[in-house]
Amino acid sequence: xxxxxxxxLFLYYIALPFIAALLLSLFSRPHxxxxxxxxxxxxxxxxxxxxxxxxxSGISEGQPLASLTNWIPSMGIQxxxxxxxxxxxxxxLITGIGFLVVLYSIxxxxxxxxxxxxxxxxxxxxGSMLGLVMSDNLxxxxxxxxxxxxxxxxxxxxxxxxxxxxxxxxxxxMITVFGGLSMLGGxxxxxxxxxxxxxxxxxxxKEELMASPLFTAILLLVLVGAFTKSAQFPFHTWLPDxxxxxxxxxxxLHSATMVKAGIYLVARxxxxxxGSDLFFLxxxxxGLVTLCxxxxxxxxxTDLKGILAFSTISQLGMIMAMLGFGSEAAIxxxxxxxxxxxxxxxxxxMVAGIVDHETGTRDIRKLGGLMTFMPIxxxxxxxxTFSMAGFPLPIxxxxxxxxxxxxxSLQTAAPSGLAEQAAPFFPYLAVLGSIxxxxxxxxxxxxxxxxxxxxxxxxxxxxxxPFGMLIPPFLLVCxxxxxxxxxxxxxxxxxxxxxGAIAGNPIQIHVAFWHGIKLPLIMSLxxxxxxxxxxxxxxxxxxxxxxxxxxxxxxxxxxxxxNSLLRGAKKTTSSYMTGSLSLYLxxxxxxxxxxxxxxxxxTGGFAFSTAGLSPVKWPEAITGFxxxxxxxxxxFMKRRIxxxxxxxxxxxxxxxxxxxFRAPDxxxxxxxxxxxxxxxxLLCFSHLPVMKPDSKPLRSKVADVLISLSAGTLVTLVAxxxxxxxxxxxxxxxxxxxxYSLGGGKNIVNxxxxxxxxxxxxxxxxxxxLAALGIYGMIKIRLRKKGGMxx
Amino acid sequence: MERSSNDLILKTTTNIIVFIxxxxxxxxxxxxxxxxxxxxxxxxxxxxxxxxxxxAYGIGPINRVIPxxxxxxxxxxxxxxxxxxxxxxVFGVPFLSHSFGHFHLPLLGDTELATAMLFDLGVYLTVLxxxxxxxxxxxxxxxxTSD
Numbered sequence: 026x027x028x029x030x031x032x033x034l035f036l037y038y039i040a041l042p043f044i045a046a047l048l049l050s051l052f053s054r055p056h057x058x059x060x061x062x063x064x065x066x067x068x069x070x071x072x073x074x075x076x077x078x079x080x081x082s083g084i085s086e087g088q089p090l091a092s093l094t095n096w097i098p099s100m101g102i103q104x105x106x107x108x109x110x111x112x113x114x115x116x117x118l119i120t121g122i123g124f125l126v127v128l129y130s131i132x133x134x135x136x137x138x139x140x141x142x143x144x145x146x147x148x149x150x151x152g153s154m155l156g157l158v159m160s161d162n163l164x165x166x167x168x169x170x171x172x173x174x175x176x177x178x179x180x181x182x183x184x185x186x187x188x189x190x191x192x193x194x195x196x197x198x199m200i201t202v203f204g205g206l207s208m209l210g211g212x213x214x215x216x217x218x219x220x221x222x223x224x225x226x227x228x229x230x231k232e233e234l235m236a237s238p239l240f241t242a243i244l245l246l247v248l249v250g251a252f253t254k255s256a257q258f259p260f261h262t263w264l265p266d267x268x269x270x271x272x273x274x275x276x277x278l279h280s281a282t283m284v285k286a287g288i289y290l291v292a293r294x295x296x297x298x299x300g301s302d303l304f305f306l307x308x309x310x311x312g313l314v315t316l317c318x319x320x321x322x323x324x325x326x327t328d329l330k331g332i333l334a335f336s337t338i339s340q341l342g343m344i345m346a347m348l349g350f351g352s353e354a355a356i357x358x359x360x361x362x363x364x365x366x367x368x369x370x371x372x373x374x375m376v377a378g379i380v381d382h383e384t385g386t387r388d389i390r391k392l393g394g395l396m397t398f399m400p401i402x403x404x405x406x407x408x409x410t411f412s413m414a415g416f417p418l419p420i421x422x423x424x425x426x427x428x429x430x431x432x433x434s435l436q437t438a439a440p441s442g443l444a445e446q447a448a449p450f451f452p453y454l455a456v457l458g459s460i461x462x463x464x465x466x467x468x469x470x471x472x473x474x475x476x477x478x479x480x481x482x483x484x485x486x487x488x489x490x491p492f493g494m495l496i497p498p499f500l501l502v503c504x505x506x507x508x509x510x511x512x513x514x515x516x517x518x519x520x521x522x523x524x525g526a527i528a529g530n531p532i533q534i535h536v537a538f539w540h541g542i543k544l545p546l547i548m549s550l551x552x553x554x555x556x557x558x559x560x561x562x563x564x565x566x567x568x569x570x571x572x573x574x575x576x577x578x579x580x581x582x583x584x585x586x587x588n589s590l591l592r593g594a595k596k597t598t599s600s601y602m603t604g605s606l607s608l609y610l611x612x613x614x615x616x617x618x619x620x621x622x623x624x625x626x627x628t629g630g631f632a633f634s635t636a637g638l639s640p641v642k643w644p645e646a647i648t649g650f651x652x653x654x655x656x657x658x659x660x661f662m663k664r665r666i667x668x669x670x671x672x673x674x675x676x677x678x679x680x681x682x683x684x685x686f687r688a689p690d691x692x693x694x695x696x697x698x699x700x701x702x703x704x705x706x707l708l709c710f711s712h713l714p715v716m717k718p719d720s721k722p723l724r725s726k727v728a729d730v731l732i733s734l735s736a737g738t739l740v741t742l743v744a745x746x747x748x749x750x751x752x753x754x755x756x757x758x759x760x761x762x763x764x765y766s767l768g769g770g771k772n773i774v775n776x777x778x779x780x781x782x783x784x785x786x787x788x789x790x791x792x793x794x795l796a797a798l799g800i801y802g803m804i805k806i807r808l809r810k811k812g813g814m815x816x
Numbered sequence: 817m818e819r820s821s822n823d824l825i826l827k828t829t830t831n832i833i834v835f836i837x838x839x840x841x842x843x844x845x846x847x848x849x850x851x852x853x854x855x856x857x858x859x860x861x862x863x864x865x866x867x868x869x870x871x872a873y874g875i876g877p878i879n880r881v882i883p884x885x886x887x888x889x890x891x892x893x894x895x896x897x898x899x900x901x902x903x904x905x906v907f908g909v910p911f912l913s914h915s916f917g918h919f920h921l922p923l924l925g926d927t928e929l930a931t932a933m934l935f936d937l938g939v940y941l942t943v944l945x946x947x948x949x950x951x952x953x954x955x956x957x958x959x960x961t962s963d
Contacts, residue, residue: 689852690852690853690854690857693844693852693853693857694856694857694860697857697860697861697864698860701860701947704951705950705951705954708954708955709954768849768914768916768930768932769849769914769916769930769932770849770850770916770930770932771849771850771851772848772849772850772851772852772853772854774852774854775848775849775853775854775936776849776932778854778856779849779854779855779914779932779935779936779939780914780930780932783901783912783914783932783935784901784911784912786897786935786939787897787898787901787912787935790893790894790897790938790939790942790943790946791894793942793943793946794890794891794893794894794942794945794946796946796950797887797890797945797946797947797949797950798887798890798949800949800950800953800954801887801949801950801953804953804954804956804957805953
């Protein structure tokens with residue numbers, strides 16, 4: 026089945042938009058008066074479209090193409106691209122609609138905009154999207170997935186001076202990147218479970234994977250990725266806010282391409298997941314809920330693009346549901362609707378853009394009766410909206426796919442168990458969602474183009490759009506009608522291979538308008554009748570929107586989540602980052618105690634042995650006891666000088682202990698250093714304010730005492746334990762033996778310091794030097810600053 | 817430190833004691849390899865002697881009598897210590913390898929000389945420089961702020 030040509034042909038295809046974006050960035054003047062850069066950019070998708078078309082004949086004969094380039098061979102990550110029916114459908118949509126959108130944007134965006142940036146982002150997006158749908162490698166797919174998130178972020182925030190644009194861009198970024206990371210987690214688990222990164226090889230290991238304990242986690246993580254990208258309930262909330270993007274972007278990204286990336290992912294991996302109960306329930310369940318909720322919410326919108334955004338959400342839910350149904354007819358219907366929806370929604374967004382462009386508003390409450398001013402636009406909108414509603418006439422492709430959707434919902438391939446019990450409810454949900462689809466479609470068309478004209482509320486006097494702006498939606502509408510009339514036109518060459526790629530075996534379904542009077546047709550008629558009634562009496566039931574979404578909308582949930590997250594983080598941080606050093610010290614010491622004590626207890630490190638202890642003599646005991654008294658007394662000193670002098674007792678006591686334990690060098694050093702330290706303390710104290718009595722509350726005093734006691738106890742226990750468990754022979758014998766023969770000295774301590782371990786000493790004196798220079802610098806620089814201030 | 821300008825007994829005893837301390841400091845430096853002492857203790861004692869001079873005579877006079885910048889002493893000490901280490905490269909041995917031998921010197925007779933002594937000299941000078949730098953900068957600061 027595969028054709029491993031070893032060619033890197035597709036790499037060039039995908040690289041083409043990126044290279045074009047790079048070249049475009051070399052144009053220094055962003056505002057060219059004479060030449061619109063869109064004309065140059067339009068060449069890229071057109072050429073790519075033709076190139077992909079040339080491959081289509083081979084693919085419809087069941088000859089997928091592949092190309093392979095090494096990227097990170099040590100991890101098995103290759104730039105391996107693969108063109109089968111499914112990828113071909115998407116590449117043609119991306120490049121075809123991309124071409125039309127660029128054409129449309131030439132007339133839509135004025136030359137005053139920063140067009141170079143716009144087209145660079147758009148080309149980046151196009152390239153990433155192509156890479157996404159053609160990748161055979163999990164991680165390459167993920168890379169392009171995030172590329173689309175980033176370029177879409179840039180496009181949504183294109184008018185970055187508007188607060189709503191920035192908000193929408195951030196929101197879409199947060200949600201889609203959240204999903205993308207979850208998907209990466211799923212991909213990593215897939216990699217672990219199958220030990221390969223190639224999607225085709227993973228699918229060939231389906232049986233082992235189904236038995237793997239990781240299967241559920243993989244499925245859920247990957248689905249979260251797909252749902253966030255494709256704006257499924259409850260992650261759909263970013264899509265309406267993304268409508269702040271320029272309309273060509275909305276038409277391209279948020280109706281035809283990016284939002285279908287999640288659909289693509291589910292379709293691509295459905296071979297792997299079908300047969301699983303969970304997959305069926307999640308995908309069809311969430312799809313149908315999205316369909317109903319999206320179409321219900323669309324009726325509530327007053328902004329043209331808002332209606333279209335929720336409409337997109339609901340249509341994507343419908344496609345998702347069909348992919349979940351899993352039967353051959355459902356998969357074919359899904360593919361068919363992917364194509365139909367791209368044509369319908371692309372044209373409708375362009376129409377909305379034209380209305381916005383020619384009247385200055387997108388608010389449907391201000392619009393009305395535009396048919397007389399813009400007859401061509403109205404006609405285009407008529408085909409788009411009625412096709413979206415699934416009006417039963419043989420000139421609308423939307424009707425055909427809706428019919429197939431009803432048919433598929435009646436004959437699901439529910440695996441077993443819970444899924445089998447849920448399946449009978451699906452047709453009802455499907456009809457419910459479609460009724461509201463009908464309602465908002467009618468609302469969209471009649472609200473904009475029929476009814477009273479309100480010229481005084483419009484910013485401009487409406488007139489027909491320029492010709493160039495009408496051509497792209499016209500071409501898309503042509504598809505609506507042609508596919509409506511001749512549904513089997515693209516069946517052989519495009520849809521059947523795509524459906525075959527999803528299902529794993531060739532699917533041949535003949536699409537026909539007239540089936541005879543069967544259940545799907547009756548369902549369609551119910552939809553039309555109920556929808557017509559609901560639209561006519563919309564005024565009377567509109568108040569339901571005050572109660573049904575009410576406080577439950579996903580946007581509010583997102584806001585609440587974000588706010589509580591920020592507030593919680595702020596609260597947590599400010600609860601321990603108080604700026605109080607004593608608190609930090611307490612936390613540090615407590616942490617040290619907990620970790621050390623825990624580790625010692627867990628590994629059985631505590632030990633106590635009296636073997637090898639020397640007898641205690643009187644002088645040592647007396648010295649130690651005095652030191653103890655002095656140390657305890659220090660705590661209770663009321664004045665600093667007293668505290669320092671008392672702590673000096675400990676220092677001199679230590680020197681005495683060194684003498685008693687026969688360490689003359691240490692004793693000498695300790696004696697002098699202790700003196701110097703006390704002198705330095707006394708020097709510094711003349712600069713300090715009088716010590717205030719400790720004003721800490723009793724509770725924190727007790728806590729301080731407990732923490733210091735536990736730290737002291739722990740250190741004592743560790744010292745005893747380390748003394749009690751001697752595992753190795755000390756190396757001091759070596760020094761004693763070789764001090765004179767190798768070091769030439771009889772003072773072993775000194776020989777160790779300057780000879781055996783001279784490096785330590787060298788850096789210790791460096792430390793001393795740095796400390797001295799630091800003190801010198803601190804004092805002198807402070808003085809100089811002070812002098813400067815006085816001047 | 818400025819106030820003890822008229823303390824005759826202190827000044828007189830200091831004159832004698834400083835030499836004793838300095839001698840003891842030099843002694844402990846030289847005997848460090850074989851008896852308690854060494855560069856560190858010697859350096860501290862030397863600094864002690866100079867501090868005593870400052871205590872007895874005040875900062876001004878001593879700065880005139882011993883016009884030494886102790887930061888340079890510090891740097892010189894570090895330099896000597898490092899050079900001693902690097903010097904071992906000349907003989908193709910690892911960094912800080914020491915050697916020693918007995919030499920017959922005039923006046924001192926049979927003396928043991930070790931390169932470790934040079935290193936210890938570096939320690940001595942560094943410690944002296946460090947102690948004096950710290951004490952003098954704090955002391956001078958004290959004088960300046962009280963003005």
